[in-house]
Amino acid sequence: MTDLVRMQGIQKRFPGVHALKSVDFDLRRAEVHALMGENGAGKSTLMKILSGVYQPDEGQILIDGAAATLPNPAAAQALGIGIIHQELALMPDLSVAQNIWIGREPRLSFGRIDEARQNADTAALFHAMNIRMDPRAPVGGLTIARQQMVEIAKALSHRSRVLIMDEPTAALNDAEIAELFTIIRKLRDEGVGIIYISHKMDEIRQISDRVTVMRDGAYVGTVEAAETPISRIIQMMVGRELAEAAATIPDLAGAQTALEVRDLTRGTELRKISFQLKKGEILGFAGLMGAGRTELARAIFGAEPADSGEIRINDRPVTIRSPADAVQAGIGYLSEDRKHYGLALGMDVRANIAMASLPRYADRMGRIDESRLGRIARDYIDTLSIRTPGDRQEVRLLSGGNQQKVVIAKWLLRDCDILIFDEPTRGIDVGAKAEIYRLLGELAAAGKAIIVISSELPEVLRLSHRIAVMCEGRLTGILPGGASQEDIMELATRRETLAAE
């Protein structure tokens, strides 16, 4: 039986970057094939070639054994290749249904669109996916996670024979991931070939049949998922073994309170939230999608100030009406949506790293000390192993995970006393993840107060000294570090309506 897809000797160069070095890849019918590799290894580039976005410099693509050219996305679609891009490619001003059916609108006479049918089809799609979403909601108003669900729905609606998923679960939490996996298995049983990219190692075990690993733009090898231990795959990815360290919870009894939040309220999104954060502490925030954790962080940071409540820093009340106030007070916030809220994509790595600390590196006339900033930027590029041809590379040309590292570097450089990390490892590879965990540990040990919001329970458990759990805009409880997943889930689903009964 011929392979569904076979890519041979694929070469791709960008200015200053040899992104793919003679890569081979194949996909069979009815399999889930995981594509693994560090940030910038070339996974997305390879998949963009397969979906007609980029043209390879060299190499050959066979579909069903026949050579195929894919000059544009439409050609790939016509061959039954669908893709969920890593960077969401949605039209924020259009509704969910309109996004999903763009280019394939059900039509009536005179070029009219059958809006009713389109909405009904979308509703059916969501029903099959077992999620609840209004087809008419504008996409721009959805959280990143919900937008990702829209992308997934869009890819599924194509009924492709080949379905590429480039980090579909980066913004999802366990419940939604489970739903997605059900769908993937069903598709696989129907004969669809699925290419699955993710940095979440546990998912590979759950879902994939085979695993191909890439490193530095080169093909490393393909293994059977069931027979290969994760540690072996990681080793193939990063070229060395990673030591898995568990969090050690320090004794913070005598530590000073860095941040205290009292009765913080905004509309119905945040309701009377109070907690304390000590110096040297890592407070994890767990909760289901839409629990209000991002809203809380943005309220503390002044991005959308709270209606009422008090914020105290070092036991003194502070007024925070804008992010500038917050940064002045020593709070840093790394957003969950790097593309929209974290990066000036058209600017270079150095400028982005310096963005929050610029005045510090300027003299009285406002002249920037570029050479010093350059050194600093290159230091961060080394410490965080950001894969880029240099510190003057535009950030939009970096791979997703490397972009995330740039945002982290920005806040590390700003050196705030209180740091709020919203999904800090979204899209980051295992090696770098371990690096970031280590970094967060060091920052805490150095006396920083840290909040980590994460939708990955293992991550929350691995990092947190204490775990705060939110549900529907309320803080439903704070658990000690190392609490069980069941306890967290219990708090995360303690809805007010139930509590009232």
Add this chain to the structure above:
Amino acid sequence: AQDRMSVALISKGFQHQFWQAVKQGADKAGADLGVDVTFEGPDNETQVDKQMDMLAAALAKKPSAIALAALDSQAVIPQLKQAQAAGIPIIAFDSGVDSDIPVATASTDNVAASAMAADKMAELIGGAGHVAVVGHSQTSATGIDRRDGFVNQMKEKHPDVQIVTIEYGDGDHLKSTEITKAILAANPDIKGIFGTNEGAAIGVLNGAREMNSKVVVIGFDSGKAQKDAIRSGAMAGAITQNPVGIGYETVKAAVAVAKGETVPKDIDTGFFWYDKSNIDAPEIAAVLYD
């Protein structure tokens, strides 16, 4: 105040000094005769439809009379009929309207005025040589009349004077300056340039000065800069109309008509050549403005 008479003037512009001088005359007549005078015009002389909207707004105010300097005399005819039906008399000023609705027209003969400029130019350059025209508009009635008056007079009466180029600076001082400089660069042998309104004339003057050219400059209209230049000799002379007179006579005629009196059909307010020699003569000084 309701029974006080009012005259609405719709001109071709309001920002330029020429129109301000017309307004000044109109205001003076208003004060002398005890009537309310309003004055407005579009931003530039291409905006035919804007002028129609102004006319419509004026009709809504139901003034005792309307005075109009039509940008396109055909376009306004339906509205003039409307005015006629409403019993509002119409006076034309600055340029006529091809219709018998206006009971009187107070205007300058622009063709004859710039023919006079042509004669003066020919005289000043010794009856032969190259000259150029910096016009203020390629399409407006005054722009065309002044260009054609100058060009045709040269052709008919001064065959040895050749007009090498005609450019248009929209009455913008700076643009006219740049045009003049380009003309002088391209035609070093040029002997004279005619600027067809105040902005064009000042532009020619500036351009000639910046190029250190001794070219003969003839202007049109007045204004402080032109008067100064004529006194200093930088400008040989200029044609002036009598804008204050146009404004005054227009309002006077409008009031008379509104009162049911008869007025002459054509009110020629005249034009004058002025130069260093006669600029301070009382009859000239009276029609110049700053």
Add this chain to the structure above:
Amino acid sequence: MSEKQARRGAAQQKLLAFASLIVLVVGFSLASPAFFRIDNIMSILQATSVNGVLAVGVTLVIITGGIDLSIGTLMTFCAVMAGVVLTWGGMPLPLGVAAGIATGALCGLISGTLVAKAKIPPFIATLGMMLILKGLSLIVTGTKPIYFNDTEGYTTISQGSLIGSVIPQFPLPNGVLILFIVAAVIAWVLGRTVLGRYTFALGSNEEAVRLSGVNTDRWKMAIYALAGGIVGIGGILISSRLNSAQPALGLGYELEAIAAVVIGGTSLAGGRGTILGTLIGALIMSVLTNGLRVMSVAPEWQTVVTGAIIIVAVYADQLRRRAAV
């Protein structure tokens, strides 16, 4: 529940969008007895017709995230071409109208091609077209207006009143009727058809549309061509009103039309906008101009007040929207 609320909010918002317009109308009516009278209202509507049609056309382009600076001079060029066909060619009326509209569509298609295929920024492509068309109008006419005296019925296209001939108390000029019809059709196209959908989609995220396998270039060209055709209608309207094609007219009209669009709440960044908003924006501008004239405000003060009111109107709209969110 929150969904329903949101939809009710949207309806309210649409009503409130009229707020600035209503405030202006009421204010002028109180200030001058001459303002709120049927003939003056008709003048205002008539004055809106040309700018309104141009604004509707450019709304399409702006929603795609583009801009069209050529609409003013294109309007004139279309009028000129209609004049050439009717007056010089002696063709029957419908052919002349068709020629005007076709000229608009063709020039729009050229602009669209420059933008979509040659990847020239819309500002530059249409700035170039603006100049080219301005020159062409002068060249074709020999800088003299073309009069439509010999074309029976040409002036009634804009100045006649179909409605007035049925209901004499309501002499709505045909030009205004045409504006409303054009607006209704384009609102329908934007809201209901594939072309409309892609108009919004292109302005929202062109790359995403392209990645979805849509031939974005072709659609963009179609949208510019449609906008050009609408501008052609504007050319017919203005020349019908003036009974002539004035070759020097047009420059500056683009800014007025774009201002109407933006006052109407369409974002220059693309992706959002409504025809209703554009109509309101165009009406705000003509009510303002007419009202100040009827009040006999000095022209230099008219300019100042217009500028200030435009800012205030949009500011009020901002506040309203923020309150709605």
Add this chain to the structure above:
Amino acid sequence: MSEKQARRGAAQQKLLAFASLIVLVVGFSLASPAFFRIDNIMSILQATSVNGVLAVGVTLVIITGGIDLSIGTLMTFCAVMAGVVLTWGGMPLPLGVAAGIATGALCGLISGTLVAKAKIPPFIATLGMMLILKGLSLIVTGTKPIYFNDTEGYTTISQGSLIGSVIPQFPLPNGVLILFIVAAVIAWVLGRTVLGRYTFALGSNEEAVRLSGVNTDRWKMAIYALAGGIVGIGGILISSRLNSAQPALGLGYELEAIAAVVIGGTSLAGGRGTILGTLIGALIMSVLTNGLRVMSVAPEWQTVVTGAIIIVAVYADQLRRRAAV
């Protein structure tokens, strides 16, 4: 190595950006012997000075992703205020110049405040300012020009030649010198200072900058104010050249300046642009205008050719860039 390559590529690109300009200059020189002569070249440079300064100012605003339509009438208003201080107030020259520049900065600050604080789209805020300032110039002057006859040395600000007094063969007008100084300073500000960095950052992703703890509103206001101050310099230059403040002038100059900026490769979407590009853009426009006039091309054809060449120049630039990537 790749870094070096990239830098060499960038340098080549900068050189190539001059390509259209050079092609034009060579073309006109071949077409007319009058074109490439020192006095005509000086004329072209002099003609660039005002538009160039305005374009440099508006480049700042455009890089932030905004637009400033008020620069034309603001230029005039600054000239008027300088005239008021010098002629009516009889103050010494430097005070008058300072008054003109301060007026520009203040009006820019007002526009900036409307944009940053009141969240009025730049197009509307500056359109409103455009009208307000246009009216104010007429009101303040009583629609009459203010002459600088009594202010000794006012005309030399633009028309004198410091360089010419040292090197007589090269009588570069001071106005051009001022343009180059302004351009050099602003290029330095953009490339080397915090203000410059935030100018680009705001245009690239304003929300990300705000969430980095930067007081984006304040910076935006500062940038608009700086741009306004530069426009004030433009006002001084034009009034020095005309030896008068002409209150009716100015409308339309904004479009010409913005065109120069866009021809120079600055994106209206914000986030990218260079002062060098803007200078080249402004030069292309004045070379084009002057060259066609020197060739005595008929004025209506001048317009057509200008439009076409603008499109072609930007298209060539597009091709070059695409080739470079």
